[in-house]
Amino acid sequence: MPVSDDDIERLQRCVELARSALDAGDEPFGSILVDASGTTRYEDRNRVAGGDATQHPEFAIARWAAAHLDPDERARATVYTSGEHCPMCAAAHAWVGLGRIVYATSSEQFSRWRAEWGVPPPPVATLPINTVAPNVVVDGPVPALAEQVKALYEAKFGS
Numbered sequence: 001m002p003v004s005d006d007d008i009e010r011l012q013r014c015v016e017l018a019r020s021a022l023d024a025g026d027e028p029f030g031s032i033l034v035d036a037s038g039t040t041r042y043e044d045r046n047r048v049a050g051g052d053a054t055q056h057p058e059f060a061i062a063r064w065a066a067a068h069l070d071p072d073e074r075a076r077a078t079v080y081t082s083g084e085h086c087p088m089c090a091a092a093h094a095w096v097g098l099g100r101i102v103y104a105t106s107s108e109q110f111s112r113w114r115a116e117w118g119v120p121p122p123p124v125a126t127l128p129i130n131t132v133a134p135n136v137v138v139d140g141p142v143p144a145l146a147e148q149v150k151a152l153y154e155a156k157f158g159s
């Protein structure tokens with residue numbers, strides 16, 4: 001599915017959330033859940049600074065959706081995120097039956113940038129969402145947002 005102007009606007013909100021995470025000492029990732037009518041139902045940002053490395057916004061969205069949306073609503077919802085889901089979050093997304101994912105930057109880009117900055121790889125393998133969740137419709141990356149997201153990553157991981 002092509003990435004629309006509405007999609008890009010929603011990804012911009014994810015980047016804002018990522019920036020607020022960075023400002024709070026967390027890692028710069030932000031995500032929102034939009035229902036079939038186009039209403040943003042839930043949004044969150046990374047919250048790992050407290051020591052729980054599973055506090056990813058995409059995981060929070062999956063849990064929120066399981067508690068608040070019926071299976072049909074979940075299937076028709078779209079999750080937007082500043083950085084492609086990690087395998088944990090891709091699995092959670094698929095387990096609760098959420099719909100399309102649109103991401104601004106890919107895990108592959110994040111890995112490449114980390115390598116440029118000499119940052120060791122994360123403890124979990126970097127896999128495309130569809131390797132973990134083969135039936136999810138996934139769109140991204142969005143080149144127009146790459147520099148913004150890369151700058152946030154560089155501020156957190158690059159020094």
Ligand SMILES: [Zn+2]
Pocket residue numbers: 056058059085086087088089090
């Ligand atoms: Zn994750």
